[in-house]
Amino acid sequence: MDLWQLNIFCKVVERKSFSKAGKAVHLSQPTISSHIRDLESHFGCRLIDRLGKEAVPTRAGSLLYQHARRILQLKDETEAAMAEFQGSIKGRFVVGGSTIPGAYILPRLVGGFAERFPDVTLSLEIGDSEQILAETLSGGLELGVVGALSTDRRAEQIRLMEDVMCLVVPPRHPWAGRESMDLESLKKEPFILRERGSGTRQAIAGHLKALGLSIDDFRIVAEMGNTQAVIQGIKSGLGVSILSPVAVEEELASGRLFALKVEGADLRRNFYLTRHKDRTPSPLCQAFIRYIQEVYPFPGPILPLDANAK
């Protein structure tokens, strides 16, 4: 019992004739005969009564016909769905974004893409860099934008843009208003950090390592699961932190927080488009990648720096 035989069988039922069915599917009459015989021996019963002029289904044949029609229809739908999937940019697509990209980069990208391709339903999944990376590797997500490089060789990451982090303090902090602060002072200052999976934390750790230091050299007073919690911590005087300025743009402009540089430290960090190296991207994914590379043709800063209230 295969689709081809079912198709032939249906044609015989519909045309009431072996030879006419043969014409319909470009097969000879004896070939039709043998296929019907095959089906009959497979099911162990007669399916078509050959009544001289007419070939008519038996009751068993009618039963099979009903089922066969449904199967063949489903087959056609499958072919159509597969063609559709490749031929058109439509459907549902989910991009992953870690905290900073998810909040400050992807919304614009997703909006712009949705505008150009109205038939696409886009959604944004937010997590920390580690979570998003893991999901692109496991296949749950096809694409992500994160603030950290993966150590997994299966990850393919391309640099999208650059950002320069800064030290953020509350407005009434003694350092508020200063241009910069030295590392030694910072090591003694209560410090708030993101959780381990965070790209921001990894960027900080990476820069400290370049200076021969580690996070353990600092006075970590809290580890927060998201950027908003860090910001609240700073505002409430719990400690200071190093953040992407885009995350505190409003607070800096309104004077509710204050940003400064760290002397001798290079606080640049990158954001990366991330996917599994070997997984085949869907047409939708390809279109989204093309769109992103159109918008960010070369890596550059997200926003102008030094957005402190003037």
Next chain:
Amino acid sequence: MDLWQLNIFCKVVERKSFSKAGKAVHLSQPTISSHIRDLESHFGCRLIDRLGKEAVPTRAGSLLYQHARRILQLKDETEAAMAEFQGSIKGRFVVGGSTIPGAYILPRLVGGFAERFPDVTLSLEIGDSEQILAETLSGGLELGVVGALSTDRRAEQIRLMEDVMCLVVPPRHPWAGRESMDLESLKKEPFILRERGSGTRQAIAGHLKALGLSIDDFRIVAEMGNTQAVIQGIKSGLGVSILSPVAVEEELASGRLFALKVEGADLRRNFYLTRHKDRTPSPLCQAFIRYIQEVYPFPGPILPLDANAK
């Protein structure tokens, strides 16, 4: 794209491995490879990403998998339905019956069969002999019981039982109470007849022909579409008729009608099981035929004759 390949494809997706899928369907790993390659070239896109240890579906592959599962399930349902159809006596079955058998023979048969096979829904379709015969030939009905032989060579009819018709007159008719009446008198008497398709009418016509007569030799005052109308006609004094005594059993017993013989005329008639000679009977139909032949192992009279009120 055929069912076998879809099955293999699904196994690969489920086992995440070509060789494991091979084990599952008793095929070698290279054979699996080639089937997947076939499918991929058929759809024009990659369906499975070979990620070293794991073989995982692409987005297109997942889409196909969803469809394939439904198709394969439908295939299983089809196989099950076909097996069920042959293996068990259950489902719906319609028997045709002409007027007399439909009213006096089949109800008992249908009742008895339904009792023995509780999973069968039986129904009885009533028409005159000609209609029922036509439907068994066209395929609308698999089986019928009628009171006439068909001239169509496609009809296969086996004699089920015998009945002896009688002349029926109203109680105040001058012939009421007589044992019999001669043909010459009957020819002058107002006569009520069934419609052309009726088996009763054909039986009468057949017997007249044997005597060198035809219906046109009688004074036909009415042609009625069913037996009840004929009975009403006789009761109202419109005329007399020749009927199966079973149809007027109650009227004879209560004295509301009176039956007598016709001298020199043999009014026996037969009832026949009727089906299309070449159509394959369904298992249900076969079971019903077996049951009927069990109940009526040899042709005989339906009921004892001469049921007039004593």
Next chain:
DNA sequence: TAAAAATACTCCATAGGTATTTTAT
């Protein structure tokens, strides 16, 4: 007699196998 299906046969495309190489962990 004509039209349709069955039968008989021939052929070749391909599903399937084995042996081996390549690739990735």
Next chain:
DNA sequence: ATAAAATACCTATGGAGTATTTTTA
């Protein structure tokens, strides 16, 4: 080093054809 898929190559089943016979209207 191992395990899995790809590749190469071979074989044989069976799907498809043509020619012919049988059947039935």
